[in-house]
Amino acid sequence: MSAELLERGVRGAFYTLEEAAHAVDVLEENGFAQRDVTLFSPIPTAEVEEHFVRPRSPVRYMTLAGGILGCITGFALTYWTFFAWPLHVGGKPVSSFPVTVVIMFELTVLLGGLFSLAAILIFSRIPALTTKPGYHPRFSEDLFGVFVHTSEDEGKRSASRVLDGLGALEVRDEPE
Amino acid sequence: MSDRTTEKTGRAQAQVFRRVNRDILATLRLPGAGWAIMMAVVLTVLAIGVIAEIHMLKTGIGVTGLEPPIMWAVLITNFVFWVGIAHSGTLISAILFLFRAQFRTAVYRVSETMTVFAVMTAGLFPLIHLGRVWYFYYLVPYPNERFLWPNFRSPLVWDFFAISTYFTISSVFLYVGLIPDIAVARDRARTRFRRRLYGTLSLGWQGTDSQWRHYNRAYLFLAGLATPLVLSVHSVVSWDFAMAIVPGWHSTIFAPYFVAGAIFSGVAMVITLVLPLRKAFKLEDYIDEYHLDRLAKLLLLTSSIVFYSYMVEIWTAWYSGSPYERAVFWDRLFGQYAWAGWIMYTCNCFIPLSLWFKRVRTSWFWMFIVSIFVNIGMWFERFVIIVQSLAHEFEPFGWDYYKPTWVEMAITAGSFAWFLMWFLLFIKFLPSMAIAELKELLPPRLKRAKQELEEA
Numbered sequence: 001m002s003a004e005l006l007e008r009g010v011r012g013a014f015y016t017l018e019e020a021a022h023a024v025d026v027l028e029e030n031g032f033a034q035r036d037v038t039l040f041s042p043i044p045t046a047e048v049e050e051h052f053v054r055p056r057s058p059v060r061y062m063t064l065a066g067g068i069l070g071c072i073t074g075f076a077l078t079y080w081t082f083f084a085w086p087l088h089v090g091g092k093p094v095s096s097f098p099v100t101v102v103i104m105f106e107l108t109v110l111l112g113g114l115f116s117l118a119a120i121l122i123f124s125r126i127p128a129l130t131t132k133p134g135y136h137p138r139f140s141e142d143l144f145g146v147f148v149h150t151s152e153d154e155g156k157r158s159a160s161r162v163l164d165g166l167g168a169l170e171v172r173d174e175p176e
Numbered sequence: 177m178s179d180r181t182t183e184k185t186g187r188a189q190a191q192v193f194r195r196v197n198r199d200i201l202a203t204l205r206l207p208g209a210g211w212a213i214m215m216a217v218v219l220t221v222l223a224i225g226v227i228a229e230i231h232m233l234k235t236g237i238g239v240t241g242l243e244p245p246i247m248w249a250v251l252i253t254n255f256v257f258w259v260g261i262a263h264s265g266t267l268i269s270a271i272l273f274l275f276r277a278q279f280r281t282a283v284y285r286v287s288e289t290m291t292v293f294a295v296m297t298a299g300l301f302p303l304i305h306l307g308r309v310w311y312f313y314y315l316v317p318y319p320n321e322r323f324l325w326p327n328f329r330s331p332l333v334w335d336f337f338a339i340s341t342y343f344t345i346s347s348v349f350l351y352v353g354l355i356p357d358i359a360v361a362r363d364r365a366r367t368r369f370r371r372r373l374y375g376t377l378s379l380g381w382q383g384t385d386s387q388w389r390h391y392n393r394a395y396l397f398l399a400g401l402a403t404p405l406v407l408s409v410h411s412v413v414s415w416d417f418a419m420a421i422v423p424g425w426h427s428t429i430f431a432p433y434f435v436a437g438a439i440f441s442g443v444a445m446v447i448t449l450v451l452p453l454r455k456a457f458k459l460e461d462y463i464d465e466y467h468l469d470r471l472a473k474l475l476l477l478t479s480s481i482v483f484y485s486y487m488v489e490i491w492t493a494w495y496s497g498s499p500y501e502r503a504v505f506w507d508r509l510f511g512q513y514a515w516a517g518w519i520m521y522t523c524n525c526f527i528p529l530s531l532w533f534k535r536v537r538t539s540w541f542w543m544f545i546v547s548i549f550v551n552i553g554m555w556f557e558r559f560v561i562i563v564q565s566l567a568h569e570f571e572p573f574g575w576d577y578y579k580p581t582w583v584e585m586a587i588t589a590g591s592f593a594w595f596l597m598w599f600l601l602f603i604k605f606l607p608s609m610a611i612a613e614l615k616e617l618l619p620p621r622l623k624r625a626k627q628e629l630e631e632a
Contacts, residue, residue, distance in 0.1 A: 015186025039385040042193060042360075043616040044392055052385060057393040063401075077317060081325035099328050102412060106337040109405045113345040116394045116401070120352060121379070123390040128380030135382045137363035140356070142193035167183070 003163035004170050008133040009036075009150050010159040012168025013143040017047060020144035023166050024052065030162050032148055032155075038134060040145035059119040066115025067108045074104030136171045143171060188629035192622055193615050200357075200609045201364055203457045207604055210456065215600050218593045225590010228583045229304060237307035239583045245574050246566045250584040251305040254591055256558040257441070258298035259339065259413050260434075263406060264442025265291025266346055269353070270402035273395075279470040281613045282462045285357075286453065287446045288350040289608070293598040294445075295343040297591050302335075304587060331415040338412040345405055349398050352391070355381050357607040373605075383612075410438040417561065424504040424565030427492065433485035437557060440478035440524070444550035447471055449599065451544045453608065461621040462609060465538040472537035475550065479528035482557075486525065504568050512577055513564040520560050523553020 003012040014020040024037055034052055039045070078100040086094045121127070134147025146168070148159035207215075232239050242249055265287040272280040303309045315336045317326050326333045359381040362374035381387065414434035417425040427433075447468075454463045490509075493501040508517040527549045530536045537543070563578050580588075602608065618626065 015183065015190050019182070019186065041383050041385065041388060043612050044356075045385060045388045046392060049385075049389055052389075054386070054389065057390045059390050059393040059397065063394070063397040067401075078328045081317065081328060084323050085325055087327065087329075096329060099334075102334040102408075103328060103337055105404075105408060106334075106341045109401045109408075110341040110344060112401050113348050113398055116397045117348050117352065120390055120394045124381075124387040126355075126379040126381060126387070128382075131380070132382050132384060140360045140363045140383055141197050142190035 002170055003160045003168040005156050005160060006134065007151075010148045010156050010163060011134045011136070011171070012146045012163035012166070013136070013138070013171045014146065014166075014168060015143065017041060017043070017045060017144050019166065020146050021047065021050075023146045023163060023168065026166060027146070027148060027159065027162055030158065032150075032159060032162075036149045038132065038145075038147045038149070040135060040139035040147070042140050042142065042144070057123065059116060059123060062115045062119035062122075063112050066118075067112035069115075070107035070109070070111030071104050073111070074107035075100055077107075078103050138171050143169070145171070185630055188626050191629055192618065192626045195625075196611060196614050196618075196622070197360060197364060199457075199459065199462070200607050200611050200614070201361060203459075203603055203608050204361060204370075204605065211600065211604065215597070218596045218600065221593035222590050222597060224586050225588075225593060228586035228590065232304075232307070232583050232587075233309070239581060241579050241581045241584060243576065243578075245569050246563060246576055246578040248305075248566060249563050249578050250559070250580045250588055251301050253555065253558040253562050254588055255298050255301035255305070256413060256562070257555050258294045258301070258591065258595070259410065260438035260441045260554060260558070261445045262291045262294035262298060262342070262346070262442065263410055263435070263438035264446055265289070265294070266342075266349065266402050266406045267439050267442065268446065269349060270399040271406065273399045274403060277470075278617050279467050281610055281617050282467050282619055283446060283450055283471070285350075285353065285608055285610050286450050287442070288346065288353065289599065289602050290442070290445060290449060291346045292343070292350055293595050293602070294442075295339065295346060296598065297595045299339060299343065300591065300594070331412065331419045334412045335416055338409045342405060342409045345398070345402055349402055352395060352398060353610060354606060355379060356383060356391075356612040357610060359383065360611050361607055377606075407435055410434045413438075417565075422565050422569060423498070423500040424508070424561065424568070427489065429485060429488055429492070433482070433489075436478050436481035436485065437524075437554060440475065440482050441550065441554035443471060443475045443478065444547040444554070447475070447543055447547035448551060451540055451547075453603065455540075457603075457608075459609070461625075462614065462619050464619065464621055466620050468540065468543055469534070469537045472531050472543060472546075475546070476528055476531040479524060479531070479550070483525040486521065500570050504565055507568045508560060508564055511568070513560060513567065516556050516560050516564065520553050520556040523549045524557060527553070 003010050012023060014023065020039055020041070024034070024039055027037055028034060034054070039052075079095055082095040088094065132147075133149065134145065136143075136145060139145040146163065148155070148163075150156055150159060240249070240251070268280050268287040269284040269291075272284070303312050306312055315326055315333060326336075328334075355378060358374050359378040362371060362378045365371040365374055411431035411434065414430035418427055418430035420426060450463060450471075454460060490505050493505040496502075507513060527546060530542070530546065536546070567576050567578055569575070614622075
């Protein structure tokens with residue numbers, strides 16, 4: 001049971017999210033910047049956000065931009081086509097706003113959704129061709145990982161001491 | 177809590193997490209004889225459907241039973257039926273996600289998959305019904321040399337936008353939900369092919385705090401966008417009918433009535449698919465009586481709304497004073513299509529009343545039977561609305577009786593085979609339950625197993 005020294009940092013594994021999140025706090029108290037710490041989790045980690053003072057996810061702006069663009073496109077497409085090929089029927093106006101609402105709504109959702117997908121890919125930096133340093137397949141299975149990015153020997157020793165003190169596990173390929 | 181207790185809790189949790197991985201990934205093992213036999217049957221039925229379609233393409237749409245005034249019949253019935261089936265997928269995954277309904281976790285992957293495959297099936301029917309399939313692109317707004325655009329006043333064009341948006345967003349929602357689970361499959365893959373397949377599909381997902389942060393946010397927005405979409409799509413489908421002045425169609429109740437009906441049929445199809453899946457892959461710990469009871473209550477609720485809509489329809493027809501409206505509904509209850517009308521009322525209104533009894537709601541056998549009846553009833557609902565209304569329009573000399581031909585029946589059977597083929601492929605290639613979310617919100621039986629491990 002101990003943290004592992006890897007080429008680009010130090011890795012520790014924990015059984016629970018609470019332990020891993022606590023490790024992040026303690027590492028910060030010991031002078032490690034949050035940007036140098038990565039937490040790997042096999043479950044969606046809403047609680048972890050409380051431990052990291054990171055900027056709010058900018059996904060919202062992408063979704064909003066997509067939605068607005070879709071809404072405008074829906075309006076522009078329908079109105080442009082009304083006048084590009086006017087259908088004069090029974091003296092009624094060529095354009096009809098209620099009709100455009102359906103198209104505007106559908107395109108708002110369509111582009112809002114597609115922009116959200118794009119936001120996940122851009123901000124989560126996927127597709128990724130290389131594995132992030134410190135990742136281990138068991139972090140998608142049963143363990144929570146904490147990786148401290150440091151290439152200096154002193155930093156490695158210090159991070160290793162902190163993680164060992166918190167009961168970090170060494171990750172093995174086969175679960176014990 | 178002492179360190180020792182924490183470690184014990186942690187070990188128990190890790191053990192349960194490994195069990196979730198093992199159980200769900202077991203569905204991806206090489207197919208057995210049962211799967212192969214089902215696939216063979218499905219492919220045979222699909223081949224018959226394809227032969228019927230080729231026959232129709234070569235001979236013309238006259239090989240169907242369509243004749244004036246009944247120019248929409250079984251093919252459009254199938255379209256509306258399959259779009260309806262697609263509905264509960266996003267209801268369960270998006271709306272119940274926003275309501276934080278925990279029972280959705282075990283069944284939402286199946287329902288999302290069902291949504292995508294059902295839309296893929298539904299989308300075939302407007303094309304098949306066209307007869308001259310190669311002209312379908314007339315619906316697409318693309319710059320052409322005559323500047324002849326689709327007429328946006330037509331509900332059929334709204335439908336094109338609604339269905340294509342629904343298909344795209346449902347597919348995105350399904351795929352986004354799958355990414356962390358495909359990563360699990362990648363990390364446990366034993367063959368090179370699977371490692372490559374899952375490695376590519378998981379996009380290099382590693383579950384870092386930063387990835388989860390953006391993922392959770394985007395998933396929430398997707399759910400928020402998909403929720404009104406669910407309600408809009410079947411409303412738009414209902415306007416294909418309600419915007420026309422055909423008696424039996426021209427009604428303001430159609431949008432909510434169709435949405436409730438769609439969710440009703442979709443939940444029934446989820447039950448029809450989930451129960452055999454649970455049995456075949458021994459997933460009893462993940463889908464138990466708790467989930468079945470919740471799904472049954474959802475079915476009962478939507479059945480009540482549908483039942484109410486049927487009664488309101490009859491009431492408004494009588495209250496309108498319009499002889500045409502009254503004639504259509506009289507015919508539906510006692511006329512030449514009464515047999516179809518009463519199948520619809522029996523399957524959708526009376527049989528689901530049995531769900532008031534808990535014993536029925538928690539019985540695997542009866543729930544399967546009820547879900548099959550609802551599927552049949554909802555298909556007939558679409559048939560009755562479309563065919564019976566057209567067969568009994570304004571002028572008595574125009575009234576007619578429609579009989580489907582073997583071509584339409586073969587294409588209908590083929591559509592069920594097409595849907596099941598994709599579903600069978602899916603359960604063998606991708607995780608059919610949300611592994612990451614199941615670990616977060618353990619189902620009741622696994623929670624108990626974890627507690628027992630902690631106390632041991």
